[in-house]
Amino acid sequence: MFKLKKVSVYNIPQLTKVAAILNACGKDMARKYNLHHWDNPYIKSFAIVCVCVLKNEVFLLYSDKSPVATFQIKVKNETLHFEKLGTLPSAAGQGIGSLCMKKIETIAQKRGCNKVVMEVYEPSQHAITFYEHKGYKSVGMVDTLKYREIKMEKSI
Numbered sequence: 826m827f828k829l830k831k832v833s834v835y836n837i838p839q840l841t842k843v844a845a846i847l848n849a850c851g852k853d854m855a856r857k858y859n860l861h862h863w864d865n866p867y868i869k870s871f872a873i874v875c876v877c878v879l880k881n882e883v884f885l886l887y888s889d890k891s892p893v894a895t896f897q898i899k900v901k902n903e904t905l906h907f908e909k910l911g912t913l914p915s916a917a918g919q920g921i922g923s924l925c926m927k928k929i930e931t932i933a934q935k936r937g938c939n940k941v942v943m944e945v946y947e948p949s950q951h952a953i954t955f956y957e958h959k960g961y962k963s964v965g966m967v968d969t970l971k972y973r974e975i976k977m978e979k980s981i
Contacts, residue, residue: 827921829928832883842892843883844871850911854949862946862972863911877909886925894921896929905933905941926959930981941981944974953977 832839848870851863865873877883881897896910907929912921933941944967945952953963953975961977968974 826889827924828887830885830887832878832885834878839885840874840878840883841871842885843878843895844874846885846892846895846913847874847909847911849914853914853917858949858951860946860949881908884928886921886928888916888921894925896925898929898932900933900936900938903937903939905929905936905938907941907943910943922955923959930979933981939980940978942976942978944976947973947975 830839832843844867847863848865848867851861851865851870854860854862855864863870874883877897881899883897884895885892886894886896892913893916894910894912896907898905898907900906910922910925910929912925930941941961942964943956943961945956947966956977959979961979963975964978965976966973967976
């Protein structure tokens with residue numbers, strides 16, 4: 826049984842769980858795909874989560890009582906933006922990423938959004954393919970301070 830919980834700004838145990846998932850996910854992507862954009866020391870992952878929870882809504886997806894995935898959203902006008910979707914490597918291949926995408930799209934619909942958008946690190950072909958299979962299309966490029974990202978979106 827899966828349950829989605831919104832993380833409170835002041836809930837340190839939940840913030841540490843988010844950081845742990847993103848940190849494990851980053852190390853896994855570095856190992857599997859030679860992608861190091863999320864491969865940070867744990868303390869940096871935790872600091873990033875603490876900053877992100879101030880500007881985004883952060884969620885944890887639990888399987889029974891264990892957190893297995895996380896993502897962040899922000900609604901702007903009629904568009905839901907999401908980022909930092911991460912699944913524990915030990916839970917990979919079990920449909921959890923797909924379940925997170927369904928939850929994100931359901932939240933978007935409930936909040937009156939007409940599309941969902943995200944930016945994907947350009948070399949992350951596995952992620953791009955995943956999102957394309959979910960109906961997302963590339964709509965442009967975004968340059969950040971360190972990376973080039975593909976902007977993807979889906980009308981809902």
